[in-house]
Amino acid sequence: MSRITSEQMKIEHQQPQTKYTALQLDYRNLLGACNGKQGARPQNQHCDTRKGDIEITINLIEGDKNCEDLIKCRPDGKIYSDNSSIDHDLNETLNLNLGFLKKNRKNALDVVIQKLNEKFSNKAWTEITMQKEIDKLNTRDKYGFYDVYYQFIVSYLKSKL
Helix, strand or coil: CCCCCHHHEEEEECCCCCCCHHHCCCHHHEEEEECCCCCCCHHHCCHHHHHCCCCCCCCCCCCCCCHHHCCEECCCCCEECCCHHHHHHHHHHCCCCCHHHHHHHHHHHHHHHHHHHHHCCCCCCCHHHHHHHHHHHCCCCCCCCCCCCHHHHHHHHHHHC
């Protein structure tokens, strides 16, 4: 959920290229991904670097399946799923609950919570207030980007509706 640049990215194969050689150059099988701490010890790697040739449960390319609905968040920055296979992928295969990733998600959420608390000092956020914030987060900026970790924050706010 962080922003990547062409200098800090790699190409991920949704279906591992060692197992699906016919899909190696199929653009429908290719995703831009962060470098995932490439070169670090395996326990410190994440995303595609950690995944390697392991297949994951969620196919990120299938547009009919909204993976955001299958992944939940906690205010401490942890992401998880009630589906044990997806939860395994998040924690083991992709290693997405590394300390710094959880911290980054928590910090992004804390900024939004602080702004809402400042705006509504009684800390009683109405459904309309939260929906407006969700709509704002779901809007790209003038450069076509979403805020970093926006989906994590949206998921948290939706859980409070």
